[in-house]
Amino acid sequence: xxxxxxxxxxxxxxxxxxxxxxxxxxxxxxxxxxxxxxxxxxxxxxxxxxxxxxxxxxxxxxxxxxxxxxxxxxxxxxxxxxxxxxxxxxxxxxxxxxxxxxxxxxxxxxxxxxxxxxxxxxxxxxxxxxxxxxxxxxxxxxxxxxxxxxxxxxxxxxxxxxxxxx
Amino acid sequence: xxxxxxxxxxxxxxxxxxxxxxxxxxxxxxxxxxxxxxxxxxxxxxxxxxxxxxxxxxxxxxxxxxxxxxxxxxxxxxxxxxxxxxxxxxxxxxxxxxxxxxxxxxxxxxxxxxxxxxxxxxxxxxxxxxxxxxxxxxxxxxxxxxxxxxxxxxxxxxxxxxxxxxxxxxxxxxxxxxxxxxxxxxxxxxxxxxxxxxxxxxxxxxxxxxxxxxxxxxxxxxxxxxxxxxxxxxxxxxxxxxxxxxxxxxxxxxxxxxxxxxxxxxxxxxxxxxxxxxxxxxxxxxxxxxxxxxxxxxxxxxxxxxxxxxxxxxxxxxxxxxxxxxxxxxxxxxxxxxxxxxxxxxxxxxxxxxxxxxxxxxxxxxxxxxxxxxxxxxxxxxxxxxxxxxxxxxxxxxxxxxxxxxxxxxxxxxxxxxxxxxxxxxxxxxxxxxxxxxxxxxxxxxxxxxxxxxxxxxxxxxxxxxxxxxxxxxxxxxxxxxxxxxxxxxxxxxxxxxxxxxxxxxxxxxxxxxxxxxxxxxxxxxxxxxxxxxxxxxxxxxxxxxxxxxxxxxxxxxxxxxxxxxxxxxxxxxxxxxxxxxxxxxxxxxxxxxxxxxxxxxxxxxxxxxxxxxxxxxxxxxxxxxxxxxxxxxxxxxxxxxxxxxxxxxxxxxxxxxxxxxxxxxxxxxxxxxxxxxxxxxxxxxxxxxxxxxxxxxxxxxxxxxxxxxxxxxxxxxxxxxxxxxxxxxxxxxxxxxxxxxxxxxxxxxxxxxxxxxxxxxxxxxxxxxxxxxxxxxxxxxxxxxxxxxxxx
Numbered sequence: 001x002x003x004x005x006x007x008x009x010x011x012x013x014x015x016x017x018x019x020x021x022x023x024x025x026x027x028x029x030x031x032x033x034x035x036x037x038x039x040x041x042x043x044x045x046x047x048x049x050x051x052x053x054x055x056x057x058x059x060x061x062x063x064x065x066x067x068x069x070x071x072x073x074x075x076x077x078x079x080x081x082x083x084x085x086x087x088x089x090x091x092x093x094x095x096x097x098x099x100x101x102x103x104x105x106x107x108x109x110x111x112x113x114x115x116x117x118x119x120x121x122x123x124x125x126x127x128x129x130x131x132x133x134x135x136x137x138x139x140x141x142x143x144x145x146x147x148x149x150x151x152x153x154x155x156x157x158x159x160x161x162x163x164x165x166x
Numbered sequence: 167x168x169x170x171x172x173x174x175x176x177x178x179x180x181x182x183x184x185x186x187x188x189x190x191x192x193x194x195x196x197x198x199x200x201x202x203x204x205x206x207x208x209x210x211x212x213x214x215x216x217x218x219x220x221x222x223x224x225x226x227x228x229x230x231x232x233x234x235x236x237x238x239x240x241x242x243x244x245x246x247x248x249x250x251x252x253x254x255x256x257x258x259x260x261x262x263x264x265x266x267x268x269x270x271x272x273x274x275x276x277x278x279x280x281x282x283x284x285x286x287x288x289x290x291x292x293x294x295x296x297x298x299x300x301x302x303x304x305x306x307x308x309x310x311x312x313x314x315x316x317x318x319x320x321x322x323x324x325x326x327x328x329x330x331x332x333x334x335x336x337x338x339x340x341x342x343x344x345x346x347x348x349x350x351x352x353x354x355x356x357x358x359x360x361x362x363x364x365x366x367x368x369x370x371x372x373x374x375x376x377x378x379x380x381x382x383x384x385x386x387x388x389x390x391x392x393x394x395x396x397x398x399x400x401x402x403x404x405x406x407x408x409x410x411x412x413x414x415x416x417x418x419x420x421x422x423x424x425x426x427x428x429x430x431x432x433x434x435x436x437x438x439x440x441x442x443x444x445x446x447x448x449x450x451x452x453x454x455x456x457x458x459x460x461x462x463x464x465x466x467x468x469x470x471x472x473x474x475x476x477x478x479x480x481x482x483x484x485x486x487x488x489x490x491x492x493x494x495x496x497x498x499x500x501x502x503x504x505x506x507x508x509x510x511x512x513x514x515x516x517x518x519x520x521x522x523x524x525x526x527x528x529x530x531x532x533x534x535x536x537x538x539x540x541x542x543x544x545x546x547x548x549x550x551x552x553x554x555x556x557x558x559x560x561x562x563x564x565x566x567x568x569x570x571x572x573x574x575x576x577x578x579x580x581x582x583x584x585x586x587x588x589x590x591x592x593x594x595x596x597x598x599x600x601x602x603x604x605x606x607x608x609x610x611x612x613x614x615x616x617x618x619x620x621x622x623x624x625x626x627x628x629x630x631x632x633x634x635x636x637x638x639x640x641x642x643x644x645x646x647x648x649x650x651x652x653x654x655x656x657x658x659x660x661x662x663x664x665x666x667x668x669x670x671x672x673x674x675x676x677x678x679x680x681x682x683x684x685x686x687x688x689x690x691x692x693x694x695x696x697x698x699x700x701x702x703x704x705x706x707x708x709x710x711x712x713x714x715x716x717x718x719x720x721x722x723x724x725x726x727x728x729x730x731x732x733x734x735x736x737x738x739x740x741x742x743x744x745x746x747x748x749x750x751x752x753x754x755x756x757x758x759x760x761x762x763x764x765x766x767x768x769x770x771x772x773x774x775x776x777x778x779x780x781x782x783x784x785x786x787x788x789x790x791x792x793x794x795x796x797x798x799x800x801x802x803x804x805x806x807x808x809x810x811x812x813x814x815x816x817x818x819x820x821x822x823x824x825x826x827x828x829x830x831x832x833x834x835x836x837x838x839x840x841x842x843x844x845x846x847x848x849x850x851x852x853x854x855x856x857x858x859x860x861x862x863x864x865x866x867x868x869x870x871x872x873x874x875x876x877x878x879x880x881x882x883x884x885x886x887x888x889x890x891x892x893x894x895x896x897x898x899x900x901x902x903x904x905x906x907x908x909x910x911x912x913x914x915x916x917x918x919x920x921x922x923x924x925x926x927x928x929x930x931x932x933x934x935x936x937x938x939x940x941x942x943x944x945x946x947x948x949x950x951x952x953x954x955x956x957x958x959x
Binding site: 025027035040041042043044045046047048049051052054081082083086095098099100102104105106107108109110111114129130132133134136137138139140141142143144145146147148149150 | 187189195198202367369370372419454675676678849854856880887
């Protein structure tokens with residue numbers, strides 16, 4: 001490992017609406033920065049190479065894999081994790097639907113699944129089931145078989161669309 | 167005291183209702199507590215150097231460069247840990263002839279698979295430990311590797327463990343009736359060879375353990391992602407030379423297990439040994455490559471099967487020759503002979519026939535050890551059985567449903583003993599089949615299939631009946647000498663505010679254990695489920711129990727909860743009778759109130775009774791029993807196992823140009839006895855089905871001939887994702903077991919048991935007009951094209 005690679009980098013960002021300043025190793029992954037340095041253990045590390053989706057978070061309004069991004073890249077970014085999304089209440093309906101429909105079992109994929117589903121729901125309209133399945137196809141869940149998750153997301157999309165037209 | 171389950175309007179009727187899981191809101195808010203979320207003062211991280219060879223002698227180990235990495239604290243070799251940790255041998259007395267060599271926490275002289283842990287590096291951070299691990303130099307001497315299952319016993323194949331004499335770990339032959347005579351007189355004999363691929367569980371949370379040793383208290387505490395905390399307590403105590411009472415295993419949230427996290431892994435025991443040596447907390451969390459190379463594998467079977475039928479389609483005999491390769495060691499303490507043994511026990515399971523022969527041959531090889539994984543042996547036995555039954559039906563030009571109707575045990579035949587000597591208390595094959603055909607509109611689907619075939623669209627319908635082993639008694643492990651509890655317990659107490667706390671020995675990995683227990687306790691005591699707080703997964707706190715495996719949580723843990731809850735209710739009513747000057751029989755508890763049982767009139771809230779008992783006990787008659795804590799245990803004893811049954815159907819389309827399979831819909835009707843929470847049961851079935859669909863279509867661990875694992879990442883080992891999975895229709899028939907008041911049997915493995923067979927039969931139903939057939943899972947496009955003769959090289 002070269003000395004240059006060891007270099008630490010100063011970053012300033014907002015995480016869940018709070019200002020954060022930190023000096024991070026250049027090699028620090030975003031998911032490790034959130035979990036180990038900030039104690040935000042909601043998002044999980046699953047496969048560490050961007051396939052399973054367990055570490056999905058929101059960076060500057062986009063769903064991002066926390067394991068494929070370096071903390072050093074987050075300078076100036078606005079980052080939201082499930083902890084902050086919960087406090088803000090923006091996905092309370094989705095969270096309630098996950099509980100009501102039992103769209104989670106062990107819960108390990110759930111923070112990433114919610115982050116991805118939130119993305120789709122923010123696009124508005126009522127996506128059909130195939131579209132929901134396709135949108136969530138980067139989030140692995142070994143427990144549920146996915147159907148309950150699709151049901152929950154579809155139900156929230158319908159409820160939100162109903163509110164808009166009402 | 168009994169519960170009138172037949173009356174849905176009975177008071178406190180929470181058993182049988184969908185109530186929300188008390189732990190789910192926490193998990194959707196990012197407030198779960200998995201092992202990797204826990205940080206302790208002075209915690210260090212361990213990373214393992216693993217064998218890059220399938221088989222190699224271990225020579226000198228140079229750790230100088232590794233120790234020089236900033237943050238590195240210690241480096242341990244196998245010889246170092248052998249001083250504080252004894253090896254284990256995974257055999258069970260009732261699996262006669264099973265042999266396996268001693269296995270150490272770290273390999274000592276010889277590494278036996280790619281991934282076998284050889285050196286442990288401990289550092290202040292995981293990153294430093296990983297960096298240092300890459301700098302450890304191990305002088306390996308490559309040895310010949312045994313990698314092919316079917317030639318493992320050939321005389322020119324090297325013997326993997328010379329002390330064992332040969333590569334045969336276990337063999338069992340079961341024979342009932344006169345199989346050869348039955349085949350000789352059969353109208354038709356059909357035979358085929360089947361393969362089920364090597365799978366692994368791919369729990370999204372990798373295996374994780376954090377162990378602290380406090381020498382001042384002589385106390386070890388392990389936070390462990392495990393299904394069996396008490397078993398782990400025993401294992402850690404035994405091999406680290408500690409009294410069991412000084413080992414506490416805590417199991418908070420677990421990110422999926424499916425059988426993967428019920429075994430003893432050398433790296434996890436090594437972590438505990440290192441914590442004991444260093445007297446500080448040590449955390450090990452497997453990375454994804456380690457998950458693929460060291461989590462147990464399963465299902466690697468090749469099976470020759472024959473079925474004999476008469477001209478009416480009656481099954482006369484089955485003959486099964488099962489082979490499996492388990493890796494280099496039988497896995498401790500459940501052993502790796504169980505899966506093959508299950509194949510022998512389960513083949514032909516739904517059917518009433520007389521002549522049965524089955525043999526399993528379990529061999530060693532230089533690959534990752536295999537062991538019990540969700541629906542142990544069932545997907546294999548069901549695929550072989552149902553594949554042969556469908557082939558026999560085709561040979562007779564008979565409908566697949568009709569041949570099953572003619573052979574399944576009649577619903578009034580029970581109790582009955584199968585030719586494999588399995589005892590069935592009560593099953594419902596015919597009622598389940600009837601319900602399935604209704605749900606799927608079988609005739610309508612057949613008509614649609616025929617119509618589309620005229621247009622060149624190849625759809626298939628596959629049916630798979632099955633039995634499933636649940637609620638195991640000590641016949642599973644205990645009689646073989648393993649300290650694995652088949653009994654489970656529950657302690658239920660009422661606190662001064664009238665709230666109820668239930669402590670159970672079964673554990674939660676997401677299946678809804680805590681919800682199920684809260685409903686049972688709520689009904690048993692007479693409060694709402696929201697008033698019940700369930701605590702699981704702490705050996706220092708809960709009654710001793712087996713944990714969660716073999717679909718035992720509801721049937722065994724649930725019954726213990728019901729009995730303890732009803733005992734607490736009796737204690738409460740005894741106090742209430744004294745306070746209210748009323749005969750106990752005239753009182754009941756409903757929705758947290760002591761009521762007049764005849765009229766339902768409220769007499770006293772539980773918090774008032776709690777106030778008197780806990781703070782004004784002086785006002786109660788001296789000598790009045792007032793134990794508001796009750797514990798009961800439950801163990802099954804009438805039957806070794808509570809078998810359940812079910813039937814699944816798959817509807818799919820095969821693209822005969824590309825060989826791709828599109829799953830259109832899937833149905834399952836199963837009978838798990840009393841259903842405690844319909845939603846949770848349905849979701850167990852759905853999750854299980856998808857795990858089975860993965861095995862049918864995608865999942866396969868690949869090794870090369872040298873024993874190198876070729877697809878150790880989630881990009882290369884394909885698992886089911888949302889886009890490819892179908893919607894699933896789930897139905898139930900309820901035949902409660904009479905062994906318990908609750909009547910519940912297991913439900914968690916039925917989906918996985920039957921799904922691969924249903925898909926195989928559906929693909930072959932689609933391919934039959936073309937004259938093609940597939941029997942080697944997973945059914946990849948390549949294999950389907952080869953079966954159709956479109957790829958020939």
